[in-house]
Amino acid sequence: LCRGGLAERLCRLQNRERSAISFWRHQCITDEKMPSDKSGVLIVKILEIFEECTIQVAICQQLEQSPATLSPEDALINAEEPILKVLFTRETAAHLKSRPQDVIHIYPPWQKLLLRNADVPVIMNTYFSQKVLLSEHSEAREKYGLTKMLIRKNIISLAQTFRLDDLDDKLHQESSDNQQVRCAPQTHNNGGSKRHPSALSAVNDSLLEMVESQGAVGWREVQVRVIIQRVYCLPAREGHRSHTQGNMPLLNNGGMFCRLCLLVQDAYGMFSEVQLQSLSSTDDIEQYCRRWEGKSCCLAGMKILQRTTRGRALGLFSLIDSLWPPVVPVKVPGQSQDSEMMTSNLPPPSFCYILTVQSGEIHVEVDEEEQISNLYQPPAVHGLKEILGIDGCNERCSFWAQVLHRRLQSKHSVPGDQREMLLFVTDSTLQNAVHGIPKVVAVSVTASCVLSVEIIEALSAGSRLVFFKDALWGNGRIICVERTVLLLQKPLLCSAAGADLSELTGPVRLDELDSTTQANSVCALRGTVVGVNESTAFSWPTCNRCGNGKLELCPQDRKLLYCNQCSEVVTTPVLKMQLEVFLSCPSRSQSTVKVKVWQRPALFVLLTMLLFLQTYEVQSVLGKEVGLLNCYVHSVTSHPNCVALEEIVLL
Numbered sequence: 001l002c003r004g005g006l007a008e009r010l011c012r013l014q015n016r017e018r019s020a021i022s023f024w025r026h027q028c029i030t031d032e033k034m035p036s037d038k039s040g041v042l043i044v045k046i047l048e049i050f051e052e053c054t055i056q057v058a059i060c061q062q063l064e065q066s067p068a069t070l071s072p073e074d075a076l077i078n079a080e081e082p083i084l085k086v087l088f089t090r091e092t093a094a095h096l097k098s099r100p101q102d103v104i105h106i107y108p109p110w111q112k113l114l115l116r117n118a119d120v121p122v123i124m125n126t127y128f129s130q131k132v133l134l135s136e137h138s139e140a141r142e143k144y145g146l147t148k149m150l151i152r153k154n155i156i157s158l159a160q161t162f163r164l165d166d167l168d169d170k171l172h173q174e175s176s177d178n179q180q181v182r183c184a185p186q187t188h189n190n191g192g193s194k195r196h197p198s199a200l201s202a203v204n205d206s207l208l209e210m211v212e213s214q215g216a217v218g219w220r221e222v223q224v225r226v227i228i229q230r231v232y233c234l235p236a237r238e239g240h241r242s243h244t245q246g247n248m249p250l251l252n253n254g255g256m257f258c259r260l261c262l263l264v265q266d267a268y269g270m271f272s273e274v275q276l277q278s279l280s281s282t283d284d285i286e287q288y289c290r291r292w293e294g295k296s297c298c299l300a301g302m303k304i305l306q307r308t309t310r311g312r313a314l315g316l317f318s319l320i321d322s323l324w325p326p327v328v329p330v331k332v333p334g335q336s337q338d339s340e341m342m343t344s345n346l347p348p349p350s351f352c353y354i355l356t357v358q359s360g361e362i363h364v365e366v367d368e369e370e371q372i373s374n375l376y377q378p379p380a381v382h383g384l385k386e387i388l389g390i391d392g393c394n395e396r397c398s399f400w401a402q403v404l405h406r407r408l409q410s411k412h413s414v415p416g417d418q419r420e421m422l423l424f425v426t427d428s429t430l431q432n433a434v435h436g437i438p439k440v441v442a443v444s445v446t447a448s449c450v451l452s453v454e455i456i457e458a459l460s461a462g463s464r465l466v467f468f469k470d471a472l473w474g475n476g477r478i479i480c481v482e483r484t485v486l487l488l489q490k491p492l493l494c495s496a497a498g499a500d501l502s503e504l505t506g507p508v509r510l511d512e513l514d515s516t517t518q519a520n521s522v523c524a525l526r527g528t529v530v531g532v533n534e535s536t537a538f539s540w541p542t543c544n545r546c547g548n549g550k551l552e553l554c555p556q557d558r559k560l561l562y563c564n565q566c567s568e569v570v571t572t573p574v575l576k577m578q579l580e581v582f583l584s585c586p587s588r589s590q591s592t593v594k595v596k597v598w599q600r601p602a603l604f605v606l607l608t609m610l611l612f613l614q615t616y617e618v619q620s621v622l623g624k625e626v627g628l629l630n631c632y633v634h635s636v637t638s639h640p641n642c643v644a645l646e647e648i649v650l651l
Helices: 006-031 090-096 139-145 167-175 207-214 238-243 285-292 314-322 384-388 453-461 602-613
Strands: 042-052 055-063 083-088 103-106 111-113 122-124 129-132 150-154 179-182 202-204 222-235 250-253 256-265 271-275 296-299 302-309 351-357 364-366 395-408 421-426 441-445 465-474 477-480 485-487 521-532 538-542 561-563 568-570 574-584 592-597 625-638 641-647
Touching (some): 055 090, 055 103, 083 090, 207 222, 222 485, 285 485, 314 351, 314 465, 384 395, 521 592
Antiparallel strands (some): 042 103, 055 083, 222 256, 222 296, 250 256, 395 465, 421 441, 465 477, 538 574, 574 592, 625 641
16 A cells, blocks of 8 residues: 555544454443443344445344343334334454344444435444343243244446446346245354255355455355365464364375365456365365366365465465466456456455355355366476576476486484485486586475375385476576466376476486586596595494384394384394595596495495405505595585595486
8 A cells, every 4th residue: 555545544444443342342242231421322123134335234123221221011013113224244243143033232423324215214334243142941032043044135236226237147137036045043053054045046256246245254145166276285273173084175295284275267267276175085186186176166264364465475476477367368356247257357365365165054156077178277297498488487387297206305303204315306307408507407395395104205216207287486496385286197287388308318418517507416537446434334224124224122132123114123234334535527627526335236246246346445545536426515615625425326
């Protein structure tokens, strides 16, 4: 808002108004009695209630004195008392929970409006209102207290008021006028509330209109039709873990519970994130993506969890920006909805509503048999070479790459759901690139990125082609964050955007070690052995079944080893060893190159064979040429000038 402008001043006034109302209600609850000052108090008895334009209209009869001083007989309707039409806002109506025969005290500053050509005065500014509880033996209370009442709801849109609808819209509007919806009872019903037959007959296509008309507490009597643009999982908060039983779509990501979410878009281009809590299926995230993305669905029983803005949720809006502008023109509120009046020259959304489901309701109805919507934007697949050339920051990108090496970044003491991981990937665009473009790039997978069990098992098993959907590119890094999805199969609908997506046919090549090599990267190394650090050489036994390197002595027989992971005695352990050698490399002649080698890599096999043949004489391996070795770069320092590497085996 512009500083000092009308909108900012009105916003401050609304905030002060809400604070005053909340403070007044808090005083009434704290004092546990009605305010003592009765001057100017309007006392009315409700005769009939209906809703129009989100305002609750109560046809009331004015009383001269409080019903606390009247007998039940005197409190009944008196035809001689004046009739009033009292307007309550949605918030005030939700606070009062009024019903026919209830008596309401309306405190100043209420206002009376006399309309021309109308005999019934209108009472407005009823924010400071309080309901008077009558005697439990009142016949009126017995009549209305145990039944679910029907509220007549007059749906009158602004488009209808200003005659902006076409003929079809008018006919549809006339058919949904004066619909009856059930109001929630005052008594708790553990068996669940049934819907009125016409409660879900109205289907809207505007998320914003639903939010404005139904309020933050949620909508039950209407549905809104949207398009599912993306399906993904978000980590569930600690407080939500108790609600993840039964048929909840919560995946366990190595101890981290996750909630299935939808990013939906309506016909006006408005986005909303729907966080689901209950579904009839517990399939993997990849199945939900294939079945739901691009399909239309109807949302019902939603409530607003949060209204977020671009500054508060950069990750969410980076995904929304990647889907903007829409591929087809969207509707414009307040204009005729003819196709020629639709426009695509609209600014991107500046806010987004986070919706969640209400328990015990039908939430999402996806028409999986329906064709893909024209509004759906499939992920645009790019080659890694093209992504490295993007100038922007916090840009979403999708690519198809081969994972060569996986490395955990966090310590083992950190829980599994909080570890970060580096995936070294490549594709044909990088392997065929000229000098100056890396052959392999690192993709950082943060703890907030939910990986399915299938992906985790595939990355552990060996080299796999993985589809990275909606990863984040910025500051020279590719990061998998919240709302990034990793799949083993390419989506059925994705645009190639002119990228070369051909699979690798020959052996993978790494960049050779040189002066531009940085830490936390992989490279190829060739050189001459100039030294072996015998003080760091050691060996240890591992389990021959699971590879566990932390074996213990068996409690029953101290001569045997025991594996805690397998819960069995290890009779034939596998001996693993580690060596640390120094190489002289022509590409970094001024640096000390230190390589840690394990039992499996080629350099270790070569050195151990030479040492064994020469009866473990270290001098026998000095001067031997090795390479090309695939290595991970741990650190690069200038003082002293040293490069620490570790030989690795590519997946």
